[in-house]
Amino acid sequence: MDIKKLKPVFFIASILMAVIGTTLYMGSYFSGLLFILAAVVLFLAYKWLESGTAALLGLIKAGAQALMVPVFGIAIAIVLGALVMLASNYDPVESYRALFYGAFVQNWHVSVLNAAPLMFTGLSVALAFHAGLFNIGAEGQYYIGAMAATFLGLNLNLPPFLSLILIFVIAGMLASAWNIVPAILKVRTGAHEVITTMMLAHTARYLSPIFIRAHGGDPSTSDHAYVTDQLPEANWLPRFRSFLPEANYRLHVGILIGIAMALLVYYLLYHTRIGFEIRAVGQNKDAARAQGISIGKNIMMALLLAGFLAGLAGVNQVVGLDHKLYENLSAGYGWNGISVALLASSHPIGVIFTALLWGALDAGGQYMARVTDTSNSIVEIIKGIILFLVVAKYIYAYLGNRIRRYRRRKQEAAEGAA
Amino acid sequence: MSAPQDTKQVILETKDIVKQFPRVLANNDVNITLHEGEILSLLGENGAGKSTLMNVLYGLYTPTSGKILLNGQEVQFNSPKDAIDLGLGMVHQHFMLLDPFTVTENIILGSEPGKRGTIDYKQARREVKEISEKYNLKIDPDAPIETLSVGLQQRVEILKALYRRAKILILDEPTAVLTPQEVDELFEVIRDLRNSGVSVIIITHKLEEVMAISDRVYILRGGEVVGERNTSDTDKTDLANLMVGREVVLTVEKEDKQAGDTPILTIEDLRVLNLKNFPAIDGLSLDVKPGEIVGIAGVDGNGQTELAEALMGLLSVDSGKITHLGDDITHMGTKELIGRSISYVPSDRHRFGLILPMTIGENIMLGYHDRKPYVRGIQLNYKYINSHAEELVEAYDIRTPDVQNPAEKLSGGNQQKVILARELSREPTFLLVSQPTRGLDVGAIEYIHKQILAMRDRNVAILLISLELEEIFALSDRIEVLYEGKIVKEFDPKKTSHKEVGYYMTGGKE
Numbered sequence: 001m002d003i004k005k006l007k008p009v010f011f012i013a014s015i016l017m018a019v020i021g022t023t024l025y026m027g028s029y030f031s032g033l034l035f036i037l038a039a040v041v042l043f044l045a046y047k048w049l050e051s052g053t054a055a056l057l058g059l060i061k062a063g064a065q066a067l068m069v070p071v072f073g074i075a076i077a078i079v080l081g082a083l084v085m086l087a088s089n090y091d092p093v094e095s096y097r098a099l100f101y102g103a104f105v106q107n108w109h110v111s112v113l114n115a116a117p118l119m120f121t122g123l124s125v126a127l128a129f130h131a132g133l134f135n136i137g138a139e140g141q142y143y144i145g146a147m148a149a150t151f152l153g154l155n156l157n158l159p160p161f162l163s164l165i166l167i168f169v170i171a172g173m174l175a176s177a178w179n180i181v182p183a184i185l186k187v188r189t190g191a192h193e194v195i196t197t198m199m200l201a202h203t204a205r206y207l208s209p210i211f212i213r214a215h216g217g218d219p220s221t222s223d224h225a226y227v228t229d230q231l232p233e234a235n236w237l238p239r240f241r242s243f244l245p246e247a248n249y250r251l252h253v254g255i256l257i258g259i260a261m262a263l264l265v266y267y268l269l270y271h272t273r274i275g276f277e278i279r280a281v282g283q284n285k286d287a288a289r290a291q292g293i294s295i296g297k298n299i300m301m302a303l304l305l306a307g308f309l310a311g312l313a314g315v316n317q318v319v320g321l322d323h324k325l326y327e328n329l330s331a332g333y334g335w336n337g338i339s340v341a342l343l344a345s346s347h348p349i350g351v352i353f354t355a356l357l358w359g360a361l362d363a364g365g366q367y368m369a370r371v372t373d374t375s376n377s378i379v380e381i382i383k384g385i386i387l388f389l390v391v392a393k394y395i396y397a398y399l400g401n402r403i404r405r406y407r408r409r410k411q412e413a414a415e416g417a418a
Numbered sequence: 419m420s421a422p423q424d425t426k427q428v429i430l431e432t433k434d435i436v437k438q439f440p441r442v443l444a445n446n447d448v449n450i451t452l453h454e455g456e457i458l459s460l461l462g463e464n465g466a467g468k469s470t471l472m473n474v475l476y477g478l479y480t481p482t483s484g485k486i487l488l489n490g491q492e493v494q495f496n497s498p499k500d501a502i503d504l505g506l507g508m509v510h511q512h513f514m515l516l517d518p519f520t521v522t523e524n525i526i527l528g529s530e531p532g533k534r535g536t537i538d539y540k541q542a543r544r545e546v547k548e549i550s551e552k553y554n555l556k557i558d559p560d561a562p563i564e565t566l567s568v569g570l571q572q573r574v575e576i577l578k579a580l581y582r583r584a585k586i587l588i589l590d591e592p593t594a595v596l597t598p599q600e601v602d603e604l605f606e607v608i609r610d611l612r613n614s615g616v617s618v619i620i621i622t623h624k625l626e627e628v629m630a631i632s633d634r635v636y637i638l639r640g641g642e643v644v645g646e647r648n649t650s651d652t653d654k655t656d657l658a659n660l661m662v663g664r665e666v667v668l669t670v671e672k673e674d675k676q677a678g679d680t681p682i683l684t685i686e687d688l689r690v691l692n693l694k695n696f697p698a699i700d701g702l703s704l705d706v707k708p709g710e711i712v713g714i715a716g717v718d719g720n721g722q723t724e725l726a727e728a729l730m731g732l733l734s735v736d737s738g739k740i741t742h743l744g745d746d747i748t749h750m751g752t753k754e755l756i757g758r759s760i761s762y763v764p765s766d767r768h769r770f771g772l773i774l775p776m777t778i779g780e781n782i783m784l785g786y787h788d789r790k791p792y793v794r795g796i797q798l799n800y801k802y803i804n805s806h807a808e809e810l811v812e813a814y815d816i817r818t819p820d821v822q823n824p825a826e827k828l829s830g831g832n833q834q835k836v837i838l839a840r841e842l843s844r845e846p847t848f849l850l851v852s853q854p855t856r857g858l859d860v861g862a863i864e865y866i867h868k869q870i871l872a873m874r875d876r877n878v879a880i881l882l883i884s885l886e887l888e889e890i891f892a893l894s895d896r897i898e899v900l901y902e903g904k905i906v907k908e909f910d911p912k913k914t915s916h917k918e919v920g921y922y923m924t925g926g927k928e
Contacts, residue, residue: 271797271798271800272796272797272798273787273788273793273796273797273798274796276780276787276798277787279776280773280776280784283773283774283775283776284769284772284773284774286769286770287769287770287771287772287773287784288773288784289732289752290730290732290752290762290764290770290771291752291756291784291785292751292752292753292754292755292756292757292785293753293785294753404440
């Protein structure tokens, strides 16, 4: 039988394995990693059947090249972090053991919980970057999404999944509407979105105390001062525990929605007309315009979609984790989304991994601070170094040139001596 | 042909210069000599190695092997500063001037006279004046750069080099941005410089320039010197053949052709305001018939950009009327215009023609990305996009290993071919071509001219905007002279001369 006929089988099996593996792994079942591995192997086999050995090797090489800079950056950051620890009299070996154990084993569920909102805000910033826009105000859209989700969650009384879908869609749209003003200002007057979205981010953030007081927050009592009423359980996101009994009781499926959203954004950007126009405008708006693409329409589109995605981060936190809205609980998911997007070079699939990495470093840092006496702040230093090394790509080009020049000089010297 | 003889003293010499880049051998055993008081040209296509050689001479690159001799002494340049200190000056194709600063400030920048951190402006001004008088380079030392024409800005660049006591002046593609009149003035300046003992090296790919100004020329191809000629012993065809490495046709054969009767495109009394609200096109009327190439000749800045942009719906029309195939398209958007068989090859291919980081396939699709079969529903059909691009890559002889390579990886000529492939394959009835061969080498120019003439044979109405008179004369069936936003004169190219057209281009009256 012709093995090529098995192509769709490989493809479907790969997708299936990926779905099962991801679900298990995100639910803290480490056997999921085996499924993910199987999915990768099956996918490579499918690619091989489809386009042959050379193309497969090319794909692997391109993948390895894309990973080289981040992996290298992380490695250097770990070494530099160790030096910082040594200089401040902490034991790097013990600290790192705790950090990684906490991040990827013991408290992996915390990593996943941290990563979910970052995935949405990271995607938001990344998508805007593709249109050449800097959605620095993701934090504000996050708050709008969270407030809208709280409001809807408190008031909707529909069959469970229907109300959840409505909460996600409507709250997302309201957060997206928060970007209408910056979008119009950008299109009509050229006002820079960095300024306008940032200002509106602060506005949204300081609307939240008012909102909280209007929905159950009571400043006269100490135990209910800065928090809204709790959402009815019917409007909570399902938890992994409902189908994976050993999963942590707080772990909800928001991360799966985040990953699905990343795939959707990838599809939108690279396989649809809409994404093509957004990228065209982002990379060369003059050429795009000369071929009949409307710059204004696409700026609008990108900022609204970015607002929608950042809003989902807030929804995710409210219906998934907290089930109420706290005041002064600024984990800075909007701001950190910028790092996550930058680290992924704005690639939506990359955002999945950078969000998980960021979430894991936070979780691991907390764990490390608890079981060793190393300060949690070391994690922020490592994050800073990673970001610096990965974003400042030109450093590698520079180092590469220096090394080449040095080698040539040495060779010349050797030839001169001979 | 015998080796050119020159008895004057050799001032600069390269011995077996080799420059190896990771994947390219950019210079291979290059030997050139420059005599005192000589105008030397380095002629070659893009990628022939001329710029590499100049960057080696100017200290921007260290050669892989080989020597540079200055006045018989071996020298080593580790940076442009070393080169400048030893009397070399370079005028880049893109000027390195600070726009709001005055001429004097720009000239002294980096070697300001004065003590302990202060600048002696009086002395600076005096010195600039002295040099400008000595070399007969008239300029107002107090004028801000942004108020000067491109030609005068170039003069400032030359003065900058002379101020640093350059004895050897390297000019990189010096006429690329100049008007015909400015070119003449530049040539005067260069001759004056030679007469006062400065040696000049001109890097160029323009044959006319070599013939008009230089005493001697080296021809480079594939990183090697393939020929050396005294300009008086050679001609353009000889140089072109050496440069390209095969027989080339300098002026593409154009058969006489009767244009159709009914114009495809008509412009009536068009008025277009530029971004500063100034009428850049002011009462322009024109028509283009099928199978006809109408050439718009003019000095840059007389409304060429605005005319093209207004025709393509990129700039709004203030008054007047544009008709295409009988329909009023005056206020139509770009998208609709593209949809009604109007094609546009823009003058600035990097800015308006291509999205450089995108693939060749995506660039070819651009503009048609919202129609079948490029898209089904909202999903782009990359199978079709790439296979269609492969067909065009084949048909238009675009040199690339893969249509999924980004456009920025292509050479300039191949980038222009991508744009041509996109625009011509859409079977236009009206084709607007602006500066189609800017910065391209002889081989690519020949190809692009042939393609444009092929469209004429297929009865397309073609409007050609070009700053190169050569090109206007080579292609046009009718020449319209654009001056200050109006058509001031119409010529039959067979019955006129460069000189006559040039006269009207610069505002000459009957």
